Amino acid sequence: MTSREEALLTVRDLRVRFPLKAASLFAPKRYLYAVDGVSFSIARGQTLAIVGESGSGKTTTALAVARLIDAYAGSVNLQELDVLGLDREALRAARRRFQFIFQDPYSSLNPRLRAADIVAEPLPPMAADARQRIVDDLFEAVGLRPEQQRLFPHQFSGGQRQRIGIARAMAPQPDLIICDEPVSALDVAVQAQVLNLLRDLQSGRGLTYLFISHDLGVVQHMCDQIAVMYLGKIVEYADRLSLFQNPLHPYTRALLSAVPRVDPTVRGGDRRLLLQGDPPDPANPPRGCRFAARCPVAETRCHQEPPALRTLRNKQQVACHLVTEDAVSPLG
């Protein structure tokens, strides 16, 4: 998607697994492969969205990128920095370069700290007046009033709390902000306020976002590139217009067709590619394509060989045996 030179963040073949409870003391150790060879890159000032159903590994990917959990293989590069290779000390110093905005504005703020101190938390030690100037700036940038700096989290509404979370994430001037479902807990009106704020800040300050959301309308509005995950793997990876105008992978098709349109002339039923059944057990993924059991066009090969993520002639990436090099989907 982005050539390596201009990429701010480059993730290659990232793998995260969680140990499963063993059936007996002597049984071999088993793992749940939550992130199973994920690669992507983001250029400075851009937004990459990761979408996919619950449990597909979006949050785990984000946590591993920021080294909040351990990957057992792969690499993460933030410009020159080899994130997974850093020792403890170097990691602490690098922490300010990636910040998180979480889904839940209620539990992600320390209830005992005043808003100003929450926002200043990730700042390096500095003189009090310099620190105050930064906090003043940030409060203004996210649309909070100066006198609100003295209030505690419970004295804010959900949207205001999310603004505090955003101000805190911006404080150390990070290179990358990871937004994990940043507006899912908010009411639609407040959601619009926060999404506009995130985009304004991005264009004003050149921020780079890794943006996770299950809401495809929000994603379509926010992203420049988009990666679709299914059971720990990226199945399709493309720029915004290509993905929404020409979705290729059968899962992407199903996902987009399931989104209810706010247009009474295109009611669901007919348009929809219904998925049967549930996703397979992540602890026992199928041998071939992980989507095969639910895929309406699966062939024998799909059940036997896992498809690799290939780059097509139009630069779109897709992991499906049946998509052609000329970007024609098996679903027509």
Added chain:
Amino acid sequence: MGAAATLEVRNLRVELTTRDGISPVIDDLSFSLRAGETLALVGESGCGKSMTALAVMGLLPHPVGRIAGGSIFFDGEDLVAASDRRLRDIRGNDISMIFQEPMTSLNPVYTVGEQIAEVLRRHQGLGRRAAWEHAIELLNAVGIPDPAARVDSYPHQMSGGQRQRVMIAIALACKPKILIADEPTTALDVTVQAQIFDLLRNLQRETGTTILLITHDMGAVCELAERMMVMYAGRKVEEGGVDAVIAAPRHPYTKGLIDCVPHMIDNPTAARPPLVEIPGIVPPLRDFGAGRCLFAARCAERVARCAEARPEDVDFGAGHRAACWQAGAA
């Protein structure tokens, strides 16, 4: 047309007693639900959607909530005047509800089969054996794969989508005339949500059940409902046919609710203008009931009168109504 109104709510007033005093969480609400239709009830969090459903069900939070005025006619009978016993009877047999949180409304210590069969025994008077068999049929009807095996599962052994299907199966067990679905798909993946929508739609086609769908999602409204009603701060601000309201909303709040959401479209372009914002938030409960337009503080179209008097309901024809002093101006 003149289909019989199955549910007719008239001038309903529900009061909540809180630390701040007594507030009308439902304030002079009137609407009707026609036999066989789906009516969507939309609005931001805290506008009184669930409270409306609970009032109809006779399940207002005790002792803080009470019906302080108005009537709720179900097939001609006023539920406000009905005894607890009669209400229980109606809840089991005529009106059922899918609650907002499936995990909290299923009992974790019983299998889903036991929970469905229990409803069937109590309300349909089925024997043990028949109830169990019918429970399996219901699980099958709501699309649970391998129902004969899954009937023995506990709620925690099912996915979120499956639990929601079980909730629907329980709600359907008594073949209700009215199904109230409070945010039935909010916590679910879109692919699962689509399955539940289809399930509700097919069900309605086959059984003619009347549905009151509570949601904050305009997409769900367009998918499922023929008519919609928008609530703000305990009041109905607009109602009408879905097509008419979506195409030409009359109330500034409805307009804002539709425009502030980035709706996914099939042919996006490179241009991405900022989202329309509704500034501010829903007023606190203690302000409900004030003699003015409660949306005025957030409204770009307000005039002096908006802060002085509660807007009257204006009829725009074909059942499209809005309560806004400026609605007729456009």
